[in-house]
Amino acid sequence: MSKVYFEELSYIEELLASIEHSQLFVLADENSKEHCYPLLKNHLEHHQVIEIASGEKHKTLDSCNLIWNALTNATADRKALLVNLGGGVITDIGGFCAGTYKRGIRFINIPTTLLSQVDASVGAKTGIDYNEYKNHIGLFCEAEAVLVNPIFHKTLPKEQLVSGYAEMLKHGLIADEKHWQDCLENGSEKFSNELIQQSVKIKEDVVKSDPTEKGLRKILNFGHTIGHAIETHLLNTENELLHGEAIGLGMIAEAYISKSKGLLSEQEYKLIVEELWKIYKSPKIEKASYAEIKRLCKQDKKNQNGELNMSLLKNIGQAIYDIPVEEELIDQALNEIL
Numbered sequence: 412m413s414k415v416y417f418e419e420l421s422y423i424e425e426l427l428a429s430i431e432h433s434q435l436f437v438l439a440d441e442n443s444k445e446h447c448y449p450l451l452k453n454h455l456e457h458h459q460v461i462e463i464a465s466g467e468k469h470k471t472l473d474s475c476n477l478i479w480n481a482l483t484n485a486t487a488d489r490k491a492l493l494v495n496l497g498g499g500v501i502t503d504i505g506g507f508c509a510g511t512y513k514r515g516i517r518f519i520n521i522p523t524t525l526l527s528q529v530d531a532s533v534g535a536k537t538g539i540d541y542n543e544y545k546n547h548i549g550l551f552c553e554a555e556a557v558l559v560n561p562i563f564h565k566t567l568p569k570e571q572l573v574s575g576y577a578e579m580l581k582h583g584l585i586a587d588e589k590h591w592q593d594c595l596e597n598g599s600e601k602f603s604n605e606l607i608q609q610s611v612k613i614k615e616d617v618v619k620s621d622p623t624e625k626g627l628r629k630i631l632n633f634g635h636t637i638g639h640a641i642e643t644h645l646l647n648t649e650n651e652l653l654h655g656e657a658i659g660l661g662m663i664a665e666a667y668i669s670k671s672k673g674l675l676s677e678q679e680y681k682l683i684v685e686e687l688w689k690i691y692k693s694p695k696i697e698k699a700s701y702a703e704i705k706r707l708c709k710q711d712k713k714n715q716n717g718e719l720n721m722s723l724l725k726n727i728g729q730a731i732y733d734i735p736v737e738e739e740l741i742d743q744a745l746n747e748i749l
């Protein structure tokens with residue numbers, strides 16, 4: 412799996428020297444171009460910047476067309492190298508476009524949000540949203556390398572840190588009680604390289620054991636069946652949520668389901684939801700939308716043979732996967748978060 416380097420940004424020079432390439436491209440959105448590209452560009456040789464519009468609503472086929480067109484117009488060949496500079500939207504779509512352009516060119520991820528540093532840039536899941544479904548079209552496709560540096564947090568809006576914090580808490584809940592405690596002690600305002608490294612290590616260990624999500628990797632999806640459905644339901648509305656905000660709520664809902672199924676103790680359930688409610692706010696969703704949310708859950712990639720499967724918690728620090736969940740329990744879980 413890709414190596415994750417916690418190094419100065421100048422380290423990109425070594426990475427580029429070690430990967431033979433014909434042309435260099437940098438993919439950014441308007442925010443990463445404004446705030447992050449100036450920190451990097453002096454370390455890059457001759458290159459072309461490809462810019463797409465920021466945000467989940469642009470993690471689409473239209474943005475792929477823009478990227479594939481830019482590569483084609485520059486006559487990029489199969490030895491071209493793409494640097495994905497941005498948050499999870501950029502690393503997801505950049506990895507997907509690189510993996511499909513001329514059947515695959517190589518790419519490096521330089522994640523610039525907390526969320527993309529601890530989660531999205533690591534583990535080779537790439538893709539785009541399709542119609543209304545999250546990450547519906549995609550590839551498992553490894554970056555050549557991932558370069559992480561918290562210097563990018565300086566320009567990151569506070570709510571983006573809180574969004575990334577959700578995935579760190581998730582890593583603790585599913586696999587490492589100490590990380591959960593360390594994250595709670597740390598709070599959501601400032602993140603050391605050390606805490607980011609801890610979180611990345613948890614994800615790496617899970618991915619290494621099951622790179623293409625045949626089994627154990629599904630635990631990384633805790634909070635995501637309901638979280639993704641809420642995220643999608645509110646996309647393009649005035650109540651839109653960031654990915655991590657939706658996953659924070661998804662984790663509350665799925666912790667409730669874990670408890671209701673007798674997997675998680677009442678005591679640990681209370682501890683978890685008390686902490687998560689300090690951070691994440693109830694979404695603005697009408698009860699009339701429950702059917703729509705359940706319809707979205709039915710497109711989740713963990714489902715099989717018409718059965719809705721979730722990854723749930725047994726303890727703080729231990730998760731299990733492929734647990735069938737009845738629709739009535741999703742209604743009850745939604746009642747808990749509204």
Ligand SMILES: NC(=O)c1ccc[n+]([C@@H]2O[C@H](COP(=O)([O-])OP(=O)(O)OC[C@H]3O[C@@H](n4cnc5c(N)ncnc54)[C@H](O)[C@@H]3O)[C@@H](O)[C@H]2O)c1
Pocket residue numbers: 440441442443446447465466467470497498499500501503523524525526527530531532533534535536537546563564565566567568571574575578653654655
């Ligand atoms: N592939 C995976 O394993 C994986 C894991 C988790 C999440 N994801 C995906 O990642 C996406 C969410 O990623 P995200 O939270 O990074 O969102 P994002 O990419 O939309 O970035 C959030 C916002 O921050 C801006 N930004 C980025 N870096 C900045 C900086 N340093 N300073 C100022 N602004 C900056 C972006 O332009 C954007 O407006 C979702 O699409 C989610 O599905 C993928």
Ligand SMILES: O=C(O)C(=O)C[C@@H](O)[C@H](O)[C@H](O)COP(=O)(O)O
Pocket residue numbers: 530534536545546578624628631632635712
């Ligand atoms: O890496 C994984 O595996 C994850 O599930 C990490 C999630 O945080 C991430 O949001 C991922 O993109 C979700 O994948 P999906 O398969 O549910 O689309």
Ligand SMILES: [Zn+2]
Pocket residue numbers: 530578635654658
């Ligand atoms: Zn996620």
